[in-house]
Amino acid sequence: MDKHPSLAAVIPAAGVGSRMKLATPKQYLTIAGQTVLQHSVAALAQDPRIQRIFIAIATTDTYAQQLQFTVDVPITWVVGGATRAASVAAGVQAAKQQGYAFIAVHDAARPCLQADELAAVISAGMQHSDGALLAIPVADTLKRADGKVVRETIARKHLWRAQTPQVFASDKLLQALTKVGVENGDITDEASAIELQGGQPQLVEGRATNIKITQPGDEALATMYLNNRNL
Ligand SMILES: Nc1ccn([C@@H]2O[C@H](COP(=O)(O)OP(=O)(O)OP(=O)(O)O)[C@@H](O)[C@H]2O)c(=O)n1
Numbered sequence: 718m719d720k721h722p723s724l725a726a727v728i729p730a731a732g733v734g735s736r737m738k739l740a741t742p743k744q745y746l747t748i749a750g751q752t753v754l755q756h757s758v759a760a761l762a763q764d765p766r767i768q769r770i771f772i773a774i775a776t777t778d779t780y781a782q783q784l785q786f787t788v789d790v791p792i793t794w795v796v797g798g799a800t801r802a803a804s805v806a807a808g809v810q811a812a813k814q815q816g817y818a819f820i821a822v823h824d825a826a827r828p829c830l831q832a833d834e835l836a837a838v839i840s841a842g843m844q845h846s847d848g849a850l851l852a853i854p855v856a857d858t859l860k861r862a863d864g865k866v867v868r869e870t871i872a873r874k875h876l877w878r879a880q881t882p883q884v885f886a887s888d889k890l891l892q893a894l895t896k897v898g899v900e901n902g903d904i905t906d907e908a909s910a911i912e913l914q915g916g917q918p919q920l921v922e923g924r925a926t927n928i929k930i931t932q933p934g935d936e937a938l939a940t941m942y943l944n945n946r947n948l
């Protein structure tokens with residue numbers, strides 16, 4: 718392997734953020750002085766091993782063209798797809814075509830990623846043949862329900878909540894996504910596509926502050942975390 722194998726980031730940012738119930742897609746909400754997407758780009762730019770950032774946006778996106786980024790890392794825009802997996806695959810395809818051997822996929826909706834978490838998952842993802850992902854151990858008791866009626870409690874030992882970045886060799890990731898089918902809405906993260914091909918990615922413990930802005934109120938929490946970096 719090259720002394721410094723090439724690494725690019727892919728940010729899927731082509732969603733509509735429907736669960737937020739806002740007119741503005743959540744990646745374009747302004748929190749702590751800039752948009753969620755700009756924060757997520759800045760978070761990735763904290764690691765010099767990331768040589769380019771590919772951002773997948775919707776064909777109907779009217780926000781991205783207005784954004785300025787104050788990061789040194791170059792940015793390439795690509796057209797996303799109807800599913801997260803399709804958007805990720807578009808970014809990985811573009812990065813692979815430009816010769817990037819490794820990919821770090823990071824949700825646009827996770828603006829609070831910190832430098833040490835990023836560094837750890839990049840190192841692990843480039844060292845382990847099946848890649849790596851940030852995750853945190855489940856701390857709550859988990860219930861499986863039928864509607865709002867509890868059916869069973871799920872043992873939480875050995876359970877983790879996956880986050881992003883998720884880091885893989887670009888060939889392996891693109892092959893896995895293609896194999897499982899990018900229109901397959903059941904594939905909600907890159908690691909699951911790798912697992913379906915028999916891969917066993919490495920978990921890297923992150924922080925609960927690396928939240929994905931998903932539900933109303935998450936943007937306030939992310940703002941607090943961004944304004945109090947050393948939490
Ligand atoms: N077709 C899609 C769907 C999602 N995403 C991106 O994938 C990330 C994580 O997805 P999620 O949190 O589900 O975002 P949305 O799909 O926008 O949210 P919702 O499910 O509430 O509509 C987000 O940065 C989102 O922009 C994407 O690039 N392309």
Ligand SMILES: C[C@](O)(CO)[C@H](O)COP(=O)(O)O
Nearest residue numbers: 801824879880881905906929
């Ligand atoms: C990739 C992810 O953030 C890991 O938890 C999550 O699966 C994304 O899910 P979403 O429904 O696309 O937000």
